[in-house]
Amino acid sequence: xxxxxxxxxxxxxxxxxxxxLNCTYSDRVSQSFFWYRQYxxxxxxxxxxxxxxxxxxxxxxTAQLNKASQYVSLLIRDSQPSDSATYLCAVNRSFGNEKxxxxxxxxxxxxx
Amino acid sequence: xxxxMQNPRHLVRRRGQEARLRCSPVKGHSHVYWYRQxxxxxxxxxxxxxxxxxxxxxxxxKERFSAEFPKEGPSILRIQQVVRGDSAAYxxxxxxxxxxxxxxxxxxxxxxx
Numbered sequence: 185x186x187x188x189x190x191x192x193x194x195x196x197x198x199x200x201x202x203x204x205l206n207c208t209y210s211d212r213v214s215q216s217f218f219w220y221r222q223y224x225x226x227x228x229x230x231x232x233x234x235x236x237x238x239x240x241x242x243x244x245x246t247a248q249l250n251k252a253s254q255y256v257s258l259l260i261r262d263s264q265p266s267d268s269a270t271y272l273c274a275v276n277r278s279f280g281n282e283k284x285x286x287x288x289x290x291x292x293x294x295x296x
Numbered sequence: 297x298x299x300x301m302q303n304p305r306h307l308v309r310r311r312g313q314e315a316r317l318r319c320s321p322v323k324g325h326s327h328v329y330w331y332r333q334x335x336x337x338x339x340x341x342x343x344x345x346x347x348x349x350x351x352x353x354x355x356x357x358k359e360r361f362s363a364e365f366p367k368e369g370p371s372i373l374r375i376q377q378v379v380r381g382d383s384a385a386y387x388x389x390x391x392x393x394x395x396x397x398x399x400x401x402x403x404x405x406x407x408x409x
Contacts, residue, residue, distance in 0.1 A: 188338075220400075227387055227400040228339065272338065281344060281352050282391065283329060284398065288338040 187211060190273050190287035199296050203260040207273030207287055210254065217249055218284065219258045220272040228272055232258060263294045299323065300390050300401035301370075308407045315375040315382070317404045321390030328371045329398060330363060333385040345371060378408045 189208050197203040205219070216235050220228035232247040234240045234256070240247045246259040256275075260267055270291045274284040301320040309315050321328050326347050331339040344352040345365035356363065360378075365371040375382055385405050389398040 227403050229400070230397055233397070274339075282327075282394065282398070283341040283344050283352060283355070284331075284339070284389075285341065286331075286338040 186287070187285045188273055188275055188287040190271075190290045192288055193291040194293055195290055196293045196295055197263050199263055199265060199294055201263055203263045203267065203292055203294070205258040205260075205271050205273075205290050205292065207256045207258075208254055209256070209273075209275050209285075211275070211277060211285075212251075212254065213277050214254075214275040215278055216276050216282070217247070217256045218274040218276075219245075219247060219256075220274060220286075221267075222270045222272055222289065224270075231271075260292075265294045265296055268292060268294045300388065300399050302386075302388055302401035302404050304404060305402060306405050306407070308409060309378045310409050311379055312377050315378050315406055315408075317373040317375075317386050317388075317406070318370040319373070319388030319390075319401055320370040321388070322392070322399060325390040325392045325399075327391040327393065328365050329389045329391070330371070330373050331387045331389065333387065333403075335384070339387065342373070375406075378406075380408045382406060383408045 219232045222228045234247040234249045244261045248257045270289040272289045273287040276282045299322040330342040341355040343363045360376045385403045387403045389400045
């Protein structure tokens with residue numbers, strides 16, 4: 185079992201709709217959870233971080249965390265063509281050594 | 297990329313040569329992480345360094361790879377006797393301190409011929 189699992193996609197969503205990205209993780213001691221966006225040929229860019237159960241909203245983005253189910257999701261409202269990218273889910277286990285374990289990413293395409 | 301610098305951005309080496317990848321963290325950041333991204337794969341942790349110390353190198357291949365973060369100057373990831381399987385994008389991320397965000401550099405794309 186992979187430590188962090190994501191559907192690889194591609195996920196196609198019409199412009200203006202809600203894109204829903206999902207991620208599961210296997211290590212129950214994981215403490216911190218992140219969503220990064222990566223455009224082709226570019227470096228990862230932090231979109232959202234979440235540390236406690238529930239929802240966290242930032243603009244058009246909402247991260248949801250359910251530690252009991254070991255599940256993290258990212259919702260993108262009012263999807264724009266510029267949201268087309270690969271979205272990487274990442275977790276780390278503890279403060280002090282915050283190396284990130286990444287999923288393989290979900291490729292999202294927003295259709296105009 | 298929040299000020300993290302990596303150079304070179306692209307590096308071509310022939311099998312058996314050495315590759316040196318440099319990472320200058322954001323000013324004031326003392327934590328550096330190196331990750332590797334193989335084609336069509338996710339990022340994999342390689343090594344975590346603080347100034348003059350290797351904290352965690354559990355993701356580093358046992359041979360040919362080494363890393364340092366000296367008191368002065370950039371962090372260096374060194375790959376000796378490169379092989380074609382080393383072709384990948386190598387990213388460093390810098391962090392000011394514990395609990396802070398990791399900011400990624402633009403990466404070095406290594407191609408081994």
